Amino acid sequence: MGYTIAxxxxxxxxxxxxxxxxxxxxxxxxxxxxxxxxPLAIKAFKEMGGQxxxxxxxxxxxxxxxxxSPNERIANLHKLMRDFAREQNSRLFEIGEGICHQVxxxxxxxxxxxxxxxxDSHTPTYxxxxxxACGVGSTDLAATMMTGKIxxxxxxxxxxxxNGKLQEGVTAKDLIxxxxxxxxxxxxxxxxxxxxxxxFEGLSLSSRMTIANMSSEMGAKAGIVNPTGLELDxxxxxxxxxxxxxxxxxxxxxxxxxxxxxxxxxxxxxxxxISGYEGTKIDYAFIGTCCNGRLEDIDIAAKILKGxxxxxxxxxxxxxxxxxxxxxxxxxGSMETLINAGASLITSGCGPCVGTHQxxxxxxxxxxxxxxxxxxxxxxxxxxxxxxGAPSSVAAAALEGKIVNPKKYLV
Amino acid sequence: MSEVQMPSSxxxxxxxxxxxxxxxxxxxxxxxxxxxxxxxxxxxxxxLDPSFKDKVQQGDILIAGTNFGCGSSREQAPLALKQSGVAxxxxxxxxxxxxxxxxxxxLPVLEIGKHSIPKNAEVEVDMKAGTxxxxxxxxxxxxxxxxxxxxxILNEGGLVKYLKKHGNYSxxxx
Numbered sequence: 001m002g003y004t005i006a007x008x009x010x011x012x013x014x015x016x017x018x019x020x021x022x023x024x025x026x027x028x029x030x031x032x033x034x035x036x037x038x039p040l041a042i043k044a045f046k047e048m049g050g051q052x053x054x055x056x057x058x059x060x061x062x063x064x065x066x067x068x069s070p071n072e073r074i075a076n077l078h079k080l081m082r083d084f085a086r087e088q089n090s091r092l093f094e095i096g097e098g099i100c101h102q103v104x105x106x107x108x109x110x111x112x113x114x115x116x117x118x119x120d121s122h123t124p125t126y127x128x129x130x131x132x133a134c135g136v137g138s139t140d141l142a143a144t145m146m147t148g149k150i151x152x153x154x155x156x157x158x159x160x161x162x163n164g165k166l167q168e169g170v171t172a173k174d175l176i177x178x179x180x181x182x183x184x185x186x187x188x189x190x191x192x193x194x195x196x197x198x199x200f201e202g203l204s205l206s207s208r209m210t211i212a213n214m215s216s217e218m219g220a221k222a223g224i225v226n227p228t229g230l231e232l233d234x235x236x237x238x239x240x241x242x243x244x245x246x247x248x249x250x251x252x253x254x255x256x257x258x259x260x261x262x263x264x265x266x267x268x269x270x271x272x273x274i275s276g277y278e279g280t281k282i283d284y285a286f287i288g289t290c291c292n293g294r295l296e297d298i299d300i301a302a303k304i305l306k307g308x309x310x311x312x313x314x315x316x317x318x319x320x321x322x323x324x325x326x327x328x329x330x331x332x333g334s335m336e337t338l339i340n341a342g343a344s345l346i347t348s349g350c351g352p353c354v355g356t357h358q359x360x361x362x363x364x365x366x367x368x369x370x371x372x373x374x375x376x377x378x379x380x381x382x383x384x385x386x387x388x389g390a391p392s393s394v395a396a397a398a399l400e401g402k403i404v405n406p407k408k409y410l411v
Numbered sequence: 412m413s414e415v416q417m418p419s420s421x422x423x424x425x426x427x428x429x430x431x432x433x434x435x436x437x438x439x440x441x442x443x444x445x446x447x448x449x450x451x452x453x454x455x456x457x458x459l460d461p462s463f464k465d466k467v468q469q470g471d472i473l474i475a476g477t478n479f480g481c482g483s484s485r486e487q488a489p490l491a492l493k494q495s496g497v498a499x500x501x502x503x504x505x506x507x508x509x510x511x512x513x514x515x516x517x518l519p520v521l522e523i524g525k526h527s528i529p530k531n532a533e534v535e536v537d538m539k540a541g542t543x544x545x546x547x548x549x550x551x552x553x554x555x556x557x558x559x560x561x562x563x564i565l566n567e568g569g570l571v572k573y574l575k576k577h578g579n580y581s582x583x584x585x
Contacts, residue, residue, distance in 0.1 A: 023558055025580045039446055040486055048574040066444055074444045121484040121508055137486035137512035139570045143580075151560055151580050185431055186478035190507050219481060219506055267431060354440040354483075375435040375482060377458035382439075 002242020004157040005224045006192040009132040009239060013115050020156040020246070029114035030058045031144050034100050036065045036354070037119035039077045040138035042084050045145050054148030056090040060109055067095035067349040070357035096347045098322025101125040101290040105209065106324055112227065112236040117144050122290045122372065124215040127224040128208035129232070130239055132192075134221055155192040155221045156248035157241075158183070162199035164256025169407035171300070172207035173292055173370065173390035175199060176214040177261040181271025182251065189219030191248060194241060196226035199255045205230065206294040213291045214372050217268040260405055262368075263388035266376045274393060277403045283365040285310070285398035286379075287391050288319030288346075289353045292370035295328045297321075301395035302334035304409040305341035311401030316343040317359045323348055343398070355380025368397045421499055421536040422546075423472045427528055430476035432459060434509065437480065437488040451491035469496035472536070474528050476502065480509025489513040499536060501528075501543055501554075514561050517569035521554040 003011065004020070011018045013026045031053075033041045038061050045053075053059045061081045069075035078095075085092035093103050101122055103109075110116045112130040116123065119141040126133035134152070136144070144150045160179060166172075193215050200211065208225045215223020227238035260274040287293065287301055298320065310316050318338055320326040326348055329335040339345060346352070352359035353371040361367050361384035369379070374386035387403065396406035436459040438451055445451070456463040473492060479502035480488055489512050492500060500513060501521045513520045521536070523543050528534065533546040541554040557565070560582060567573040574580075 023560065023582055025582055036440070036443055036483075036485060039444075043446060044571050048571045049578070065440075077444055077446070119484055121482065123484075135484045135508055137484050137508055137515065139486060139515040140511055143570055143574055146574065147579050149580060151582065153558070185481055186504075186506070189478065189504065219478065221507055355435075356440055356444065373433075373435070373482060375433045377439050378435050380439070380441050382458040 001246055002244040004192065004245045004247070005194055005239050005241050006132055006155055006157055006222060009113055009115060010152070010154050012113065018154045020154050022154045023151065024154060025149050025151045026115055027149055028117050028144055030104070030109045030116045031118065031141060032060045032062060032100055032104055032109065033119035033138070033141050034065050035063045035067070035074070035078060035081060037138045037141065038081050041119055041141045041145065042080060044139045044142035048142060048146060050142065050146040053088050053090060053145045056088050059088065059090045059145060060093065060104070061085050061090065062093040062100040062103055063095050064099045064349040065354055066351060066356040067347055095349070096323055098324070098348050099290045099293065099350055102294065102321035102325065105129065106322060113239050117141065117150050121216045122213050124220060124223045125209050125213040125290055127212035127215060127222055128205060130224060130227040130230065132222050132224065135216060155190060157192045157194055158188050159194050159196060159247040159250040161250065161252040162197040162255045163252070164199060164254045165202065166199060166255060166258060169392065169410035170258050170260055171390045171392060172203055172210045174258060174261045175255060176211045177263050177271050177388065178255070178258055180214055180217045180263070180269050183218045185217060185267055185269045186219045188215065191220055193218065193220045193223040194226065195223065200225055201229035203229070204296060205232065206296045209294070210291055217372055260390060260393055260407060262393065262403065263374055265374055265385040265387065268373055268388060274389065274403065274405050277387065278405060280403040281366060282314060282368045282397050282402060284361055284367045285314055285316040285394045286352050286359060286367060286369040286371065287394050288321065289350065289371040290321065291372040292391050293319055293321030293325065295325050297370060297391035298325065298329045298334045298338065299332070300392045302337040304392060304395040304406060305399060306337050308341055308399055310342040310398040313401050314398050316398045317346055317352060318343050319346050319352060320348045352379060354378070368394050368403060370394050419539050421472065421538065423470050423498065423534065424468070425472045425474045425528060425532045425534045426463065426467065427474045427530045427532065428459065431478045431481055432475055433482035434480055434485050434488040435482055438485065438491040443485050443487040448490055448494055451487055452494040455491040455495040464495060467495050467497060470498045471496060472499050472501060472534055473497045474501045477504055479505050481506035484508045486512045486516060489516055489518045493518045514565050515570040517565065519565060523552040523554050526552055
């Protein structure tokens, strides 16, 4: 019997073969926390007797969830993080440098074959890189900061095979929304997911990150994209599953006819063809987040909005996934296009998605967002409704003031 | 001998809610950025049941359906419940990060599978035997056994105390 990608990565770290179900204490290659999770982690680290983090080069703090600080309470938490990073000789990514997951990938804190632990639920994003990456809470993270280790149950793996190529005008976000709808918000709890098949092979790293990112919306411990077709600017050894690896479940879809998708309020798995919601009036369009704030996302929105103006009843907010994304979108003209179309640019970070600050919707308002979660109250107001879609769908809705199929602007 | 923090049995009023209660509903993101943990209790379950924070009494039990605590990794979610007085969370099953977080902060959690415990039921929990009894109907549910490492962490009162004592993880006798 062969091994899954998750089993192989964990085996490499513990030094012996492992099977799903086994409990292991494994070394990790990187850890990070954000301003939502780091303050509690630092407190727990000190309380558990921690003095020095296990490796200052493998530990990073990112100020992204409420950046820049909206009030004195959060300003003081940010200061606590800055002081701790200095004391530990570790890197702190300042306000505006980017969203944790984007920065960890851009700065190569995580590489193929790594085990990475992040105090943020979207840490599985690094499965795009063929890494095993798990989200944890603050105290777990503190323990890993101190010991360089984590205890894990080797997960069973669900295999998701997607055959066929996505049509023009249909994006990785549409694909992963479709899969979340099929697998549901608890369909992969405690499991790893392997995404494999032709539909993933042609995807960019950014699109692969969108796919792996929403593994967490299915409850997964990790979501790993088959590395076939993955291009990185440094050499790496891809880790593939064995042909006779054991899966707890296999889903197989032909996605060649897939239409743009939306997730309707108020659960990410409430997914439908966009045609079912065409005409739904929107007040607010948001493009950003660890799911869809990358250059290709900003570019596709700019393609739709070039030379046009967003609907007068709509406001549009753009939060690039990182400073590097912002600079690239400035250089290639996409950002200018979006701002000329009426969009408002905010600091790179998570704020609007998580309702921390910036861009909170009003009572009764309808939002279309390129983010990954639409739980009630997610964006800071329980009396608003959030639809999730691809950046193309967000841009097309901003233009028309209602949900529409964006394909007509792209094909 | 480890100091056992967890009561061996609990009897209390249960607050019963449904499936897929996400961490945004347990504690909205806008309240999570604080180290003053007592403030979390003021907003616990605010977007699910605004009356909960006033109803909940020290030692109460929270019961939910499937996938309790899905969504974000915020440890403030189990902390908010603990701060509000909740002594134990019982669910059909839990989202994984919430489950680990709860154990790590010393909030006991029990998975009992599909159940029909009604709203405002009184339940009796035998932590040692891992059973939950709905006192009104007399129906007893068996909880899934925790791995030893989780029991050890819980018995120490959470991961901070566990690591303070042991300095590292141990899978001995697992």
